[in-house]
């Protein structure tokens with residue numbers, strides 16, 4: 001089995017980015033959604049990104065953003081992947097000519113087959129918990145049994161992940177990657193280096209069990 005990748009989302013400080021990378025994170029997420037406690041400006045993100053070593057995937061997270069704003073961020077920040085976490089259409093997601101992943105929130109009535117067909121141009125699908133009125137970063141887990149085993153896109157699992165449930169998440173659905181934010185924080189927007197290390201150790205231990 002291949003290694004489960006880890007994305008640490010909601011980076012707001014260079015020291016948190018450095019801690020995530022030295023713990024072994026594959027990707028860092030930058031939240032360009034003003035209502036999030038983890039939001040930062042393009043200029044702030046660009047400064048952090050400039051401090052990063054190579055071979056780390058930089059992900060820009062947007063929620064129903066104006067397309068001009070996304071282009072403005074792309075002009076300032078060297079992002080590798082866009083994460084659309086709202087109700088963005090496939091056409092909108094494709095319009096930036098950048099790899100993207102589409103976040104789908106697991107509402108009871110979601111038709112995953114239809115959604116995956118609609119976003120077939122995505123590099124991955126991110127499945128997150130559904131909480132009315134909260135677009136993401138809920139800190140809540142959804143029932144992983146609801147995820148079909150034959151998804152047509154690589155699965156990025158999110159929603160309430162923590163060091164003590166990362167292993168169970170991998171055992172339950174063998175995702176391509178885990179995406180964690182609140183579960184490795186000491187306060188909203190402030191990452192905890194020890195929790196990040198424990199999270200990535202739990203992922204590695206689960207991968208060894210799956211082999």
Ligand SMILES: O=C(O)c1ccccc1N[C@@H]1O[C@H](COP(=O)(O)O)[C@@H](O)[C@H]1O
Pocket residue numbers: 009010029031033036037038061063085126128135136137138139140158159160161179180181182183
């Ligand atoms: O992190 C945020 O504040 C956020 C805001 C709006 C949309 C998505 C957001 N984060 C993403 O939400 C999931 C789950 O986060 P958590 O681990 O439950 O805190 C994850 O994909 C984040 O990238």
